[in-house]
Amino acid sequence: MSVLPEFREVMASAWSHDLTELPGLDYLSSPTGTIKEAQDLAAVTFGADATWFLVNGTTAGIQAAVLATCGPGDALILARNCHLAAFSAMALSGCHPIYVMPVQDDGLGIAHGITPDALRRAFNTALSEGRHVGAVLVVCPTYFGVTSDIAELASICHEFGAPLLVDEAHGAHFAFHASFPVPALAQGADVAIQSTHKVLSSLGQSSMLHVRGERVSHERVSRALQALQSSSPSYLLLASLDSARAHAQLPDTFREPLEAAAAARKLLRQLPGSGLLDDHIQTGADGVHGVDPLRLTLLADSLGMSGFALDDLLQSDFGVCAEMCTDKTVVLALGPGSRVTHVRQLAAALEAIQGRSKSLNQRSEPPPLAAKLPLPEMRLTPRQAFFARTERVPADEAAGRICAELLCPYPPGVPAVVPGEVLSSEVISMLQQTAAGGGKVAGGVDGSLKTFAVVFEPP
Numbered sequence: 196m197s198v199l200p201e202f203r204e205v206m207a208s209a210w211s212h213d214l215t216e217l218p219g220l221d222y223l224s225s226p227t228g229t230i231k232e233a234q235d236l237a238a239v240t241f242g243a244d245a246t247w248f249l250v251n252g253t254t255a256g257i258q259a260a261v262l263a264t265c266g267p268g269d270a271l272i273l274a275r276n277c278h279l280a281a282f283s284a285m286a287l288s289g290c291h292p293i294y295v296m297p298v299q300d301d302g303l304g305i306a307h308g309i310t311p312d313a314l315r316r317a318f319n320t321a322l323s324e325g326r327h328v329g330a331v332l333v334v335c336p337t338y339f340g341v342t343s344d345i346a347e348l349a350s351i352c353h354e355f356g357a358p359l360l361v362d363e364a365h366g367a368h369f370a371f372h373a374s375f376p377v378p379a380l381a382q383g384a385d386v387a388i389q390s391t392h393k394v395l396s397s398l399g400q401s402s403m404l405h406v407r408g409e410r411v412s413h414e415r416v417s418r419a420l421q422a423l424q425s426s427s428p429s430y431l432l433l434a435s436l437d438s439a440r441a442h443a444q445l446p447d448t449f450r451e452p453l454e455a456a457a458a459a460r461k462l463l464r465q466l467p468g469s470g471l472l473d474d475h476i477q478t479g480a481d482g483v484h485g486v487d488p489l490r491l492t493l494l495a496d497s498l499g500m501s502g503f504a505l506d507d508l509l510q511s512d513f514g515v516c517a518e519m520c521t522d523k524t525v526v527l528a529l530g531p532g533s534r535v536t537h538v539r540q541l542a543a544a545l546e547a548i549q550g551r552s553k554s555l556n557q558r559s560e561p562p563p564l565a566a567k568l569p570l571p572e573m574r575l576t577p578r579q580a581f582f583a584r585t586e587r588v589p590a591d592e593a594a595g596r597i598c599a600e601l602l603c604p605y606p607p608g609v610p611a612v613v614p615g616e617v618l619s620s621e622v623i624s625m626l627q628q629t630a631a632g633g634g635k636v637a638g639g640v641d642g643s644l645k646t647f648a649v650v651f652e653p654p
């Protein structure tokens with residue numbers, strides 16, 4: 196792991212630095228001293244007017260951004276492939292979701308960004324329903340490093356008088372090199388929430404929320420975060436955020452990782468059987484504005500096996516650990532610690548696997564695409580469903596009932612049903628087929644999908 200040397204020393208004596216709100220150490224919930232100084236430095240660095248340090252990840256940042264902008268009954272227009280945190284944020288705020296389906300790559304079964312036209316349609320739906328739109332929430336970049344046309348989306352939001360909130364969990368590094376996509380704030384987004392712990396070098400769970408411009412009240416963000424965060428924040432996490440900012444600013448932090456990413460693309464393109472997402476998608480196509488060079492998405496199909504099988508092999512036989520995989524892809528995340536030697540190891544592993552793959556023939560039937568099913572009917576808002584009395588019923592009795600849990604199949608990472616929506620037999624069988632095909636269904640309590648939590652309806 197590549198980190199600031201001074202922070203390495205702090206962590207070598209972590210116990211003595213695991214402090215609390217002692218004199219001189221400031222208060223996270225109402226900072227006026229050292230924490231404010233560090234947050235102000237971060238704001239300047241990330242191009243924000245104000246930055247908040249988060250000790251419960253981007254999860255708390257998304258929840259705070261929604262609470263700061265959407266009151267009970269307001270509409271939140273959101274991409275359907277938003278993170279789980281967006282759904283808990285709606286339960287907290289009591290807002291009314293209007294979903295926008297992301298563009299779906301049918302061949303790969305993955306979701307990209309939303310289009311400006313789809314966003315415009317969602318605003319028109321809100322207008323026709325007489326709803327005030329509190330905010331729009333999108334995820335950019337996606338897990339696969341694909342970015343959306345944030346400038347265009349922001350301009351539509353502003354035309355309709357709503358702020359654009361961007362879940363930039365995977366893009367905290369964008370401000371630090373011209374080779375990266377332009378950060379969301381620089382493109383006109385009002386809020387960007389970044390998992391500093393993902394690509395940058397802060398400790399797990401530490402993130403930042405940035406606000407730019409006047410559309411989002413700083414006071415409401417602070418109040419929301421006071422409600423959501425611990426009153427005993429870890430000073431190790433806070434120090435790691437300041438350190439990650441300083442580390443990312445060093446002139447050479449991304450030089451070798453970018454060289455490694457370029458070398459990886461070159462080496463992999465020379466391997467006859469290996470495919471890369473970059474070569475498969477077209478920048479400028481719907482929902483695809485650019486690709487983060489530090490995300491390498493391998494297309495497992497070209498090696499004749501599923502992404503799950505390729506991920507297993509890479510990890511068990513070659514010590515290559517992927518960020519995530521789907522039926523057809525394996526996503527590798529490069530960061531400040533990535534070196535050219537690492538990507539040579541990856542290329543050698545893929546070459547060896549290629550030799551074996553013909554005999555392995557592990558390719559399975561692709562799971563059905565969740566995003567191809569129509570959006571389920573919403574009978575209750577996420578908040579009403581959260582507080583409703585629920586029961587658990589066998590799968591064959593669940594169709595037609597109001598779902599009480601969020602069920603999100605990977606691929607493609609687009610929730611098939613969220614609390615308050617009606618479970619259909621098509622959704623149930625698609626989820627079961629996804630799991631049977633080696634995919635994952637996140638969010639449910641019963642991983643076997645033999646039972647589902649539904650809202651109780653009196654006989």
Ligand SMILES: Cc1ncc(COP(=O)(O)O)c(C=O)c1O
Pocket residue numbers: 251252253254255278280334338362364365390400402
């Ligand atoms: C797109 C996206 N948003 C938000 C989150 C939540 O971030 P955190 O783990 O920092 O709370 C994640 C986590 O993986 C994510 O992938």
